[in-house]
Amino acid sequence: MKLIIHHSQGNANVRASAIGFAEANMLAEFHTSIACFPGSFLDSIANISFLADIRRRRLNPLLKRFTHTSPVIELGRLLSLKVGFHQLTQQEKGRFCIEAVTHSLDKKVAARLKKAMNHDVKAVYAYEDGALFSFREAKRLGLQCLYDLPTGYWRAKLRILEEEKKKFPAWQNTIRGLLDSEKKLAAKEDEVKMADRIFVASTFTASTLKDFPGKLPPVEVVPYGFPDVGPKRDYSQNTVNSPIKLLFVGSLSQQKGIANLFEAVNAIGSSVSLTLVGRKVNEDCEVLNTELSKHRWVPSLPHHEILEMMRIHDVLVFPTLFDGFGLVISEAMSQGTPVITTYNSGGPDLIEHGKNGWLVEAGSTFALQQAIEALVANPSSIAKTGREAMETARMRPWNLFRQQLSGAVKNHCLSLK
Numbered sequence: 001m002k003l004i005i006h007h008s009q010g011n012a013n014v015r016a017s018a019i020g021f022a023e024a025n026m027l028a029e030f031h032t033s034i035a036c037f038p039g040s041f042l043d044s045i046a047n048i049s050f051l052a053d054i055r056r057r058r059l060n061p062l063l064k065r066f067t068h069t070s071p072v073i074e075l076g077r078l079l080s081l082k083v084g085f086h087q088l089t090q091q092e093k094g095r096f097c098i099e100a101v102t103h104s105l106d107k108k109v110a111a112r113l114k115k116a117m118n119h120d121v122k123a124v125y126a127y128e129d130g131a132l133f134s135f136r137e138a139k140r141l142g143l144q145c146l147y148d149l150p151t152g153y154w155r156a157k158l159r160i161l162e163e164e165k166k167k168f169p170a171w172q173n174t175i176r177g178l179l180d181s182e183k184k185l186a187a188k189e190d191e192v193k194m195a196d197r198i199f200v201a202s203t204f205t206a207s208t209l210k211d212f213p214g215k216l217p218p219v220e221v222v223p224y225g226f227p228d229v230g231p232k233r234d235y236s237q238n239t240v241n242s243p244i245k246l247l248f249v250g251s252l253s254q255q256k257g258i259a260n261l262f263e264a265v266n267a268i269g270s271s272v273s274l275t276l277v278g279r280k281v282n283e284d285c286e287v288l289n290t291e292l293s294k295h296r297w298v299p300s301l302p303h304h305e306i307l308e309m310m311r312i313h314d315v316l317v318f319p320t321l322f323d324g325f326g327l328v329i330s331e332a333m334s335q336g337t338p339v340i341t342t343y344n345s346g347g348p349d350l351i352e353h354g355k356n357g358w359l360v361e362a363g364s365t366f367a368l369q370q371a372i373e374a375l376v377a378n379p380s381s382i383a384k385t386g387r388e389a390m391e392t393a394r395m396r397p398w399n400l401f402r403q404q405l406s407g408a409v410k411n412h413c414l415s416l417k
Contacts, residue, residue, distance in 0.1 A: 017148070030063055
């Protein structure tokens with residue numbers, strides 16, 4: 001049994017899924033917008049600083065013979081973002097918006113399916129917002145529709161974020177999850193309805209599907225893996241006389257709980273320092289600009305530098321309100337940097353509270369502040385928790401995720417025979 005997998009951005013979890021299917025001899029084709037392989041032309045021009053972001057699309061050579069690309073619209077999007085032509089990338093409207101990239105790729109895959117059936121293709125593995133057209137054609141041809149929901153079900157997201165908008169009105173224009181059109185939401189709904197099986201990376205994401213009004217197909221939780229464990233950490237600097245170095249990595253949005261983080265840190269004062277790595281979702285949030293001026297802010301870093309940043313900070317704080325997983329959680333833990341995060345993420349699948357990290361209620365500044373103040377009072381706990389986080393990461397490398405996902409897909413398809 002073979003399948004086609006597609007995703008316009010080819011994120012870390014997507015790459016791992018595709019590799020897993022290839023290793024299990026299940027992969028027929030992998031479709032993405034841009035793919036960069038070691039030693040290729042794209043890889044060489046990525047040495048030019050202006051084009052360095054291309055290297056973020058670097059794939060394992062194992063995928064080279066399976067990979068099909070559709071780069072034109074995505075290159076237009078990346079160039080528009082670089083030169084500041086924001087109108088061209090405006091959500092759902094811009095010529096080079098992310099929706100245009102995703103839909104173009106989805107339609108291309110849909111057009112390939114009938115021919116692909118000649119090569120034993122029995123299923124399409126697609127992701128939220130990018131499955132509509134390929135799933136429609138798969139249904140017509142009698143192929144299985146395998147749906148990956150990485151961010152949580154949209155009805156649950158709206159319910160949570162609408163409440164947050166009322167609590168933090170000054171931050172509402174950072175909550176981009178509330179801006180999806182009725183057309184986009186209807187497409188999300190159709191994708192779920194057509195799915196024969198849904199794969200998610202956290203129990204939280206699975207729980208959000210309880211808001212689905214119809215009959216759900218089987219839902220399977222396969223948590224993502226951890227990056228390679230970093231070098232041994234030196235925690236000797238964690239003393240009561242030095243500030244706790246907090247790090248946040250993610251988009252600067254209240255969906256990530258950024259307002260709660262600022263409130264907690266401002267209340268604690270000089271006992272902590274805060275560094276933020278992430279882009280603004282827009283330039284028009286006055287309260288965000290004010291808060292950023294009080295702390296160290298880095299808009300963007302290459303992935304390897306983010307890991308280095310994690311290693312020189314004491315704790316990653318990720319107070320998200322709605323995240324299907326939160327890869328920064330597993331990345332920080334792999335570097336021996338323990339994490340404070342919420343139950344609305346992949347945290348509960350990875351973290352045992354107080355042992356290898358800390359879990360707090362989403363949207364609660366009080367709970368977040370208490371967790372940070374406990375570290376200020378007892379900084380030696382960071383070393384113990386950080387080492388435990390590292391051991392947790394060592395037990396679940398990405399290859400275990402690959403094996404579990406490919407095994408789950410294979411078992412599903414075998415059960416249909």
